[in-house]
Amino acid sequence: MSFAGSFRQLVGGLFVGLLLVNVGTVLADDAREHLIGSKAYTEEACVEPTADMRKNHMEYLFHQRDITLREGVRTKQHSLAECVACHVKKDDAGELANINGDGQFCQSCHNFASVSIDCFQCHAAVPREPKHRHKLGTSQMKQYHGDHANKMTPEGVNSSFALWETMGEQQ
Amino acid sequence: MATQTHYRSLMGPSPGFYKLMAGLIAVIMLGMGAAYYMEHNGHWVTGMTNQIVWGMPHVFAIFLIVAASGALNVASISSVFGRKMYDPLARLSALLAIALLIGGLMVLLLDLGRPDRLIIAMTYYNFKSIFAWNIILYSGFVGIVAVYIWTMMEHKMHVFKKAAGTAAFIWRLMLTTGTGSIFGFLVARQGYDAAIMAPMFIIMSFSFGLAIYILTLMASFNWTDRPLGDAVLLRLKSLLGVFVAAVLYFVIVQHVTNLYATEHHAVERFILVDGGIYTFLFWAGTILVGGLLPLAVVYHPTLGKSRQWIGIACAMVIAGGMATIYVIVIGGQAFPLPIFPDKEIIESSFFDGVVGSYTPSLPEILLGIGGVAVSAAVVAVAAKVLPFLPESLSDEVVDASVS
Amino acid sequence: MSVEANINQYRRRFLGQAGVATAAVATVPLTSLLASGSAQAKALDEPASSDNRWGMLVDASKCADGCKACVDACNDEHGLEDLGRPETDAQWIRKVTIKDKATGHIDTLPLMCQHCETAPCVDVCPTGASMRRADGIVLVDRHTCIGCRYCMMACPYKARSFVHEVLENQVTHQPRGKGCVESCTLCVHKLDAGDGSTACSEACAAEGHHAIIIGDLKDPNSDISRQLRASPTRQLRADLGLNTGVRYKGL
Incomplete structure (x- = not known):
């Protein structure tokens, strides 16, 4: 310490x-x-x-x-x-x-x-996520973040987090 | 038979002292206000950028810190090298050393991006970092010199005076080596990467520190009506001449050795020939005002005996010293990094390959001057309450104490 | 807690099997995504390991003049905003165009933190805030950075920026704020999440240039290792002996 x-x-x-x-x-x-x-x-x-x-x-x-x-x-x-x-x-x-x-x-x-x-x-x-993350064009990004990424609502954010988690588990 | 030197604090009501303090406090408040302004807005309001990351505050801070270790020299000559004549000068010398260091450190600290994290700087150490070493060297210096002052002031402690003085002398050599090494080990930048930086900073400290010491001695004796004889003053100014000449020698060696390697020709050309303000400050500041002119004054048969001219010579050494530090700190950063030594950079959004531009901003300068005022205030208050200044340094008193 | 522990256990088991599977099929040519991705994904509770070293290969011959998709992607990914003050605005990656002094040949390339093995910024940092992760990524710990900028003095690549103003609207995965120094993180949040790539690399690929490749330098089968073996590359300022994690090809 x-x-x-x-x-x-x-x-x-x-x-x-x-x-x-x-x-x-x-x-x-x-x-x-x-x-x-x-x-x-x-x-x-x-x-x-x-x-x-x-x-x-x-x-x-x-x-x-x-x-x-x-x-x-x-x-x-x-x-x-x-x-x-x-x-x-x-x-x-x-x-x-x-x-x-x-x-x-x-x-x-x-x-x-x-x-x-x-x-x-x-x-x-x-x-808060990057503004244009879904535009980056990789399939991964589109698949897992889609249109949720730039929605500044708790639902959008939470569903985005939930998707992120699924993504982690799939690995 | 050596007689006892009498020291006296500044006693009794003294309007001059309070006027001085009022002035110093006003300057310190301005400096604090400037620091608050810079911290509140962030550094974009200063002249410092991602190209010139260290600016005017660092020039002031490094100058004060270098001068601090040099101001201790007078005391070292007395305690370490046993020159009796310097004995009565030693207390002020040690006091000035602590005061200059505190002023310099304050400027350095208040310019940090996160000055609120002082506790982190004191508790998380990366011992590979010369900067971290310097934090230890600076705090240790204040402690050791404080003990040294105690051994000089307290009769019972006199037996330890030589030991404490020697420790302080060795520590100050390490300190300035450390300060010079901040630059000496920066392999990335051609303006710095040179082992000579460490000894050069030591010899610069001798010169800057002594110039400030002489001015402080003359001012304090003048303002408190204490006699100051020629014997002391002429001895000190001759010593200053030697130090100024030594600085010139090191500056020449630094550039000549750098010129030996062809890869350094560009940076040398930048400083010596076509670097604009840096070239001007090198020749007019370092060489002329900080070197040749004070040498001429100090060794001039008549000017060299005039108190006014000795004072001017000291002021010139200080001004030239600031110019020298400015050229090293700012000029060294302004010269572009050689990321692609065999290529010419024709386009970059991040100012690659071009000389960095820097204009000191008012808040930076006010912060630096605030640091100088802090140093002066520390000296004034300490001399007011404790017996730092001898009652007299007239030639008779000095002769009596030496013989 | 126990649920998460179970999940992590499951992940490790799964990763272990995946590793065996990858090893078994290593001789079969796979798409680069699968080959690099599966070897490098790590469980959430698994620390970065010195068995890996993340690196980047920039092919200057594929980098297009006038394209700055990598720069835009980096700025967006990390919430770097253009405040109209180029001298103090943070730039983690920048495009540089260089001309050979002898031949006049012109190259354009992205320049960023080179993630040195013996990083000068790590050496000089007084508080240890400048640090190198076990897997080779050089980062600034903003919790202990005091903003002294000595690292910026020491970096041979001018890779670091000082945050000169109060910031708002930071993105969740990239904290950044006034008074601290920052630089390219090699998108450590993406690498830890198993993306196996960085924002700049993805953007470059999306533009069809494929000039930036990310991968594990210690994995002999990674795409980056194979490419580094196959053709000559160079480190910037190789004379300093910093063993950079970023290598350039076609310079």
Whole structure:
């Protein structure tokens, strides 16, 4: 464990202590209310027990980012892209809202805890694929992405992900 | 019989000090504002591009860092080489070294793409990287010189003075070797790839650091009405002359050895003949203002004894030094990379094969000057609260302490 | 968790069988897609291995003057936008036209990160953010990049770009943001997904040029290995001894 890691853990731990007490009271009435409108609402459980995710999601993400980038491990259970795909919601205008936007999934808690998120300076805050991917002309692309690729709706995105998954299994 | 040198902090209410500090703080605020502006918008608002990736902030930072290790020389002459006359000058020398390094590091840090990741720079090390080594060398330098100052100021620690001074001297040689090696090992760029960079940076540090030291000494003694005799000043300016001549020698050797290899003729032609601003800065800055003119002044029978002219010579060494660093840092990048040595590049969307253009932007310059102001403020505040400056360096006092 | 573990187990078993099958039919001429694709697809939980080395072969004689399909495809694939500031806009791949000084012969070719074995950018990076994956792909870890640009000073190919502004609209598979350095990833997301090719290579093929081939340099039966054996190729700045993963033919 690097010094930075321990430092993060210490700071994270302090905040989480505070957070758990307060989030508990805030979400006591309906802990799932804030998920309405996202795919997460229709799921029975998150990728880890909810209490564990509230406390340790950044540890999972830090671990995942290192093994994905440096080793090429592409498991999806703790992938940030999957978090975004499942928790993203549409705004009033019907567009997908940035997940770190005000009142959205990440920010509702992070605002409350006064912890800034660094992820979305670089990472896409809504599921987004290249604009013209389907035009690239390879049979593979047409077959698996087709017209879903450039649809900016949760359904389009999810079906696109689903197709991607099928593609993985077929290999 | 050697007498005790008396040191004194700047005591009592002093309007001059507060005016100086107010001015310095204003310049520092401008520098901070410039850094915030660059970080908020991203580097596209500066003159730096994907062609010239290091710009004016790096020129200032490298100059200050190189000068920092050189400013320590006066102290080293006293502690390591045992020259009594330099003893009373040693505290200011060490202070100036720390101050210049802090100023330079601040500029370097605030120009990073992600200055918020300082903690990462301090905790993730790639030990193959000369840059990573430099981070250790710089922080170690501040620590070692701080201990050295302690051994000079605390009577009980005097026994360790020579040891601490020697450690600091060895460390400063490593530091400047490291700074020069940042460029010396860049095999990709013909303007840099030369082992002579490391010793050349060491000798440049001697010269730049001493010039800044002399100016600081003259200004602080003048402003605080302390007597400064000719014995000290003339000794220092003669030393400066030797260092300036040595820098000229290294610059000549660097280019002559480079010219030996035909493959380097193009880059040498660029710097020496047809490189526009870089050619101008080389001849007018490095050679004339930074070399020949100060040499002429320092060794002139009458001008060389005038305080005003000694001050001007120091300022010329500093200006020429900035020009030298500018030509090395910016000129070295502006010359195109030899990706296809046997081909001529006739078209590219990424400026391949053409001389990179760079115009320093105001925020970059303000950030650099802010770093200089930080160095000056560190010296001023430290000299205000701690006994860094001797009460007198008049010829009688100096004679008495040496004899 | 257990479901995924089962799937992965299944995948590995299947891959194992596929590998045997491929080996068995290796002597039979197969379409290049099947030959390279099946050998290189890896399970999601399988790390990149030093048993592979991804590389690229550029045939300059097939690269068409005025065509920049590879550049457009790369920009689109990774969400690189033209902000109208060519001096600071990121370019991961670019078209360069060169003329032989002695003979006057003109070539046009794509130029990008050469994915060196002994990469200068990896050597000089103070935080280790510039890194080389086990399978030879040189990447920037944006989580630890501090934006010092020393790698850009060290790269002999001018392959890297610094992100000079705040970015929005990044694509999901390619995070990128202000203050970090970036360069060609050899479409690592596509290679890991088993595509066996890059956006530039696919676009070039779609144009009918087939000037860019991607493959495993350590697999003697891969299309790229066979082509590299068959004809002379060169590394750019071979004098630096960097053993680049990108090779050029017809220069």
